[in-house]
Amino acid sequence: xxxxxxxxxxxxxxxxxxxxxxxxxxxxxxxxxxxxxxxxxxxxxxxxxxxxxxxxxxxxxxxxxxxxxxxxxxxxxxxxxxxxxxxxxxxxxxxxxxxxxxxxxxxxxxxxxxxxxxxxxxxxxxxxxxxxxxxxxxxxxxxxxxxxxxxxxxxxxxxxxxxxxxxxxxxxxxxxxxxxxxxxxxxxxxxxxxxxxxxxxxxxxxxxxxxxxxxxxxxxxxxxxxxxxxxxxxxxxxxx
Amino acid sequence: xxxxxxxxxxxxxxxxxxxxxxxxxxxxxxxxxxxxxxxxxxxxxxxxxxxxxxxxxxxxxxxxxxxxxxxxxxxxxxxxxxxxxxxxxxxxxxxxxxxxxxxxxxxxxxxxxxxxxxxxxxxxxxxxxxxxxxxxxxxxxxxxxxxxxxxxxxxxxxxxx
Numbered sequence: 298x299x300x301x302x303x304x305x306x307x308x309x310x311x312x313x314x315x316x317x318x319x320x321x322x323x324x325x326x327x328x329x330x331x332x333x334x335x336x337x338x339x340x341x342x343x344x345x346x347x348x349x350x351x352x353x354x355x356x357x358x359x360x361x362x363x364x365x366x367x368x369x370x371x372x373x374x375x376x377x378x379x380x381x382x383x384x385x386x387x388x389x390x391x392x393x394x395x396x397x398x399x400x401x402x403x404x405x406x407x408x409x410x411x412x413x414x415x416x417x418x419x420x421x422x423x424x425x426x427x428x429x430x431x432x433x434x435x436x437x438x439x440x441x442x443x444x445x446x447x448x449x450x451x452x453x454x455x456x457x458x459x460x461x462x463x464x465x466x467x468x469x470x471x472x473x474x475x476x477x478x479x480x481x482x483x484x485x486x487x488x489x490x491x492x493x494x495x496x497x498x499x500x501x502x503x504x505x506x507x508x509x510x511x512x513x514x515x516x517x518x519x520x521x522x523x524x525x526x527x528x529x530x531x532x533x534x535x536x537x
Numbered sequence: 538x539x540x541x542x543x544x545x546x547x548x549x550x551x552x553x554x555x556x557x558x559x560x561x562x563x564x565x566x567x568x569x570x571x572x573x574x575x576x577x578x579x580x581x582x583x584x585x586x587x588x589x590x591x592x593x594x595x596x597x598x599x600x601x602x603x604x605x606x607x608x609x610x611x612x613x614x615x616x617x618x619x620x621x622x623x624x625x626x627x628x629x630x631x632x633x634x635x636x637x638x639x640x641x642x643x644x645x646x647x648x649x650x651x652x653x654x655x656x657x658x659x660x661x662x663x664x665x666x667x668x669x670x671x672x673x674x675x676x677x678x679x680x681x682x683x684x685x686x687x688x689x690x691x692x693x694x695x696x697x698x
Contacts, residue, residue, distance in 0.1 A: 345667075345668045346667055346668060347664060347667055347668065358549050359549065360549075366670075366673075367553070367556055367670040367671075367672065368549075368553040368556075368670075370668065370669060370670035371552055371553045371556060371670050372549060372552070372553075373668075375668045377664075377665075377668075379661075381661050381662065381664070381665040383569075383573060383662075385572075385573050385576035385577050385580065386569075386572060386573065386576065390572055394565065394568075394569055395669065397557070397565045397568075398557065398562075398565060398669045398670060398671060399555075399556070399669075399670065400555035400556045400557050400561075401555075426576065449549070
């Protein structure tokens with residue numbers, strides 16, 4: 298569903314992503330891990346059309362993100378690390394705008410908003426201006442916006458940052474339910490225990506390169522001396 | 538290609554066909570702008586009456602000051618160059634107007650360019666809109682309209698008196 302084929306992206310002389318080859322299949326949740334500056338966010342931004350790869354290509358389904366950006370966008374829902382909302386719109390108006398951009402009819406929009414409102418427990422604040430929202434409310438609204446068109450792939454960048462335990466649980470359950478429906482989730486995170494709990498596979502980036510791609514038990518066999526937890530395995534992999 | 542893969546591709550293609558047309562995209566952005574504008578006005582009149590009153594009042598004062606200045610300027614031309622119909626009156630006025638409006642046009646171009654650059658490259662809203670299936674030209678046009686509006690309101694203040 299999501300494929301990076303020999304993707305490279307540089308910022309001046311610095312190589313942010315170096316020949317990345319990564320596949321995420323339908324019905325799979327992949328956790329993308331790595332230190333700050335490893336290339337995770339750059340990779341996600343190339344996937345959602347915010348950056349262009351300098352070489353290689355990024356595919357969503359059959360669509361090349363660079364050649365068919367609108368079609369690729371239609372298949373993806375993106376939740377950035379810093380959620381953006383229009384301060385002077387209510388959550389409902391924001392969701393209506395996003396639904397309009399995906400070509401949904403007014404009936405579909407209404408049903409979708411009701412669905413996401415229930416899923417993310419937005420009803421208490423959905424009709425207030427978003428400038429009054431807390432970080433958790435903003436994050437949940439942006440999640441709802443990312444799912445309003447029921448995308449084939451959900452791309453989330455650091456989804457747990459700033460969330461309370463209830464919201465974290467909500468997001469974890471959502472991500473697992475989403476892949477159980479045959480959809481795809483690509484999640485970048487620093488929260489290793491959550492990645493270990495919900496991811497089918499993990500991919501570790503270091504200095505722009507992919508240093509591991511597989512299941513956690515495979516990583517354990519690869520570095521048997523490092524310990525059991527993903528945290529100790531990750532640290533052994535990236536510092537070793 | 539397997540039947541399952543072909544069916545999936547066909548579903549994906551159907552989902553992409555429903556994306557808004559050029560015209561519809563334009564309508565959506567105007568609707569967004571209208572909503573934002575209404576909410577901003579509502580906020581200004583409900584929560585920031587003093588600030589709004591001050592801005593409107595001072596703008597009016599500025600407008601009147603400019604009117605008086607231009608009036609005095611035209612009086613100067615009539616008294617020292619010639620009244621309408623005199624030899625150099627029309628040429629002087631034409632020169633002054635040309636210079637004045639050319640300066641305003643240059644200011645408009647520069648300020649639109651600066652605002653457009655900031656709106657496209659340093660804007661979180663643009664980054665958000667790029668993740669939606671918005672046509673690139675629509676985004677540039679949306680930002681250009683905004684830049685033109687913000688840079689021309691002050692030159693309208695200059696032109697009106």
